[in-house]
Amino acid sequence: MAILDKFSGLAARYEQLKASGGDPFSIQFDDIISSVEGVVKGKRTLLFGTNNYLGLTFDPISMERSIDAIRKHGTGTTGSRIANGSYREHEKLERELADFYGHEHCMVFSTGYQANLAMISTLVGKDDHLIIDADSHASIYDASRLGHAPVVRFRHNNPEDLAKRLARLKDQPGEKLIVVEGIYSMLGDTAPLKEFVDVKREFGAYLMVDEAHSMGVLGQRGRGLAEREGVEEDVDFVVGTFSKSLASVGGFCVSSVEGFDILRLAARPYMFTASLPPAIIASTLSALETLRNEPQRRAKLRANSRRFYNGLKDAGFTVGPEANPIVAVILNDPAVATMFWKRLVDEGMYLNLALPPATPNSSAFLRSSVSAAHTEEHIDFAIALMTRVGREFGILPEAPEYSNVTPFPRVSAERLSARAATAPARRRAADVGAGMA
Ligand SMILES: Cc1ncc(COP(=O)(O)O)c(C=O)c1O
Numbered sequence: 538m539a540i541l542d543k544f545s546g547l548a549a550r551y552e553q554l555k556a557s558g559g560d561p562f563s564i565q566f567d568d569i570i571s572s573v574e575g576v577v578k579g580k581r582t583l584l585f586g587t588n589n590y591l592g593l594t595f596d597p598i599s600m601e602r603s604i605d606a607i608r609k610h611g612t613g614t615t616g617s618r619i620a621n622g623s624y625r626e627h628e629k630l631e632r633e634l635a636d637f638y639g640h641e642h643c644m645v646f647s648t649g650y651q652a653n654l655a656m657i658s659t660l661v662g663k664d665d666h667l668i669i670d671a672d673s674h675a676s677i678y679d680a681s682r683l684g685h686a687p688v689v690r691f692r693h694n695n696p697e698d699l700a701k702r703l704a705r706l707k708d709q710p711g712e713k714l715i716v717v718e719g720i721y722s723m724l725g726d727t728a729p730l731k732e733f734v735d736v737k738r739e740f741g742a743y744l745m746v747d748e749a750h751s752m753g754v755l756g757q758r759g760r761g762l763a764e765r766e767g768v769e770e771d772v773d774f775v776v777g778t779f780s781k782s783l784a785s786v787g788g789f790c791v792s793s794v795e796g797f798d799i800l801r802l803a804a805r806p807y808m809f810t811a812s813l814p815p816a817i818i819a820s821t822l823s824a825l826e827t828l829r830n831e832p833q834r835r836a837k838l839r840a841n842s843r844r845f846y847n848g849l850k851d852a853g854f855t856v857g858p859e860a861n862p863i864v865a866v867i868l869n870d871p872a873v874a875t876m877f878w879k880r881l882v883d884e885g886m887y888l889n890l891a892l893p894p895a896t897p898n899s900s901a902f903l904r905s906s907v908s909a910a911h912t913e914e915h916i917d918f919a920i921a922l923m924t925r926v927g928r929e930f931g932i933l934p935e936a937p938e939y940s941n942v943t944p945f946p947r948v949s950a951e952r953l954s955a956r957a958a959t960a961p962a963r964r965r966a967a968d969v970g971a972g973m974a
Pocket residue numbers: 648649650651653674676718722747749750778779780781786787788
């Protein structure tokens with residue numbers, strides 16, 4: 538028995554996945570040309586598999602400020618803030634974020650993952666209760682393991698189930714912390730936040746909202762779902778990340794709960810890891826400024842999201858429940874989804890392949906994310922390509938006149954392989970590079 542033998546099942550499944558058409562876990566970009574274009578295997582490729590919602594990864598001002606910060610303050614901090622000290626810029630970023638959200642306090646972390654790990658594992662202890670949505674992001678689940686609070690899961694986006702579970706805990710001592718997300722990262726659905734707030738109030742619980750995918754996307758000022766739903770006053774802790782709309786890396790939590798700063802001496806994923814480097818802080822501050830000053834980016838993102846979502850829906854695909862920047866095309870059969878994904882990558886469109894068991898309801902789907910930097914041409918190209926491949930694979934009906942109907946025949950992997958092998962070469966001739974020029 539060798540140390541890695543326990544992964545033999547996983548390794549076998551991975552080999553099977555690779556044999557069935559592609560390897561979504563080790564795709565490599567030869568080059569990244571812009572926020573929405575890259576090069577994969579020498580081919581110019583449209584990027585629909587990032588979280589670059591505002592299209593700021595190549596923002597010239599952010600890049601300049603990052604370079605400048607390196608010149609002034611060096612490449613890294615080489616240590617944690619409690620052991621090795623904070624730079625003024627860490628505090629500036631915290632002040633700016635607190636101000637943006639209208640909260641008293643803010644802590645920044647080296648990743649969004651660590652923000653969840655730190656906050657959730659520390660806020661509730663062994664005598665408290667942590668109550669999480671069943672479809673929570675891995676960082677929320679991992680936080681629940683790192684902390685000592687008993688964990689209760691409620692059905693995804695189900696306020697009645699949440700209320701039922703809190704009712705069971707009613708007579709138990711300790712604080713209760715409910716954790717939900719703004720936009721869920723797999724299917725792009727939003728939490729029914731108003732209803733959750735009613736439940737939170739009824740049971741006197743605390744509420745944390747992870748706005749990782751909704752910051753910069755939802756709300757008049759881009760603060761996220763709580764802003765859009767008008768319930769910010771009832772959200773005790775907002776967690777977010779810099780790795781999506783803000784186009785860098787890092788995470789944060791803002792709150793007005795009194796005594797918040799003591800967490801700096803209690804939250805291990807804050808205390809025992811190196812702090813954000815100057816270049817990252819500089820570009821994050823710059824992107825936050827853009828997020829605040831350029832609401833037109835959010836409007837463009839919303840228009841792009843609707844165009845892509847409605848285009849795929851009208852073509853007959855089964856899509857996620859809401860027209861948000863995360864658009865999922867549900868294909869159910871993992872082998873079909875893998876071949877579909879590979880075909881799109883071969884034709885110049887990169888998106889994410891989501892396979893069970895890491896998916897809601899163990900379904901298989903293609904997950905795309907739309908950016909404000911996509912043009913209408915990019916979006917129309919992607920819809921046309923996916924529709925063509927969908928028809929070719931027998932997932933969509935052949936005739937365009939039926940394209941508003943949503944029949945969803947399940948296609949076996951064998952039938953699909955046979956169809957793909959005999960697909961006319963002319964269908965592969967269209968080069969996305971030409972389409973994007
Ligand atoms: C809901 C949610 N929370 C937290 C994170 C972690 O953020 P990061 O990747 O910036 O560490 C993610 C990442 O995708 C996420 O989807």
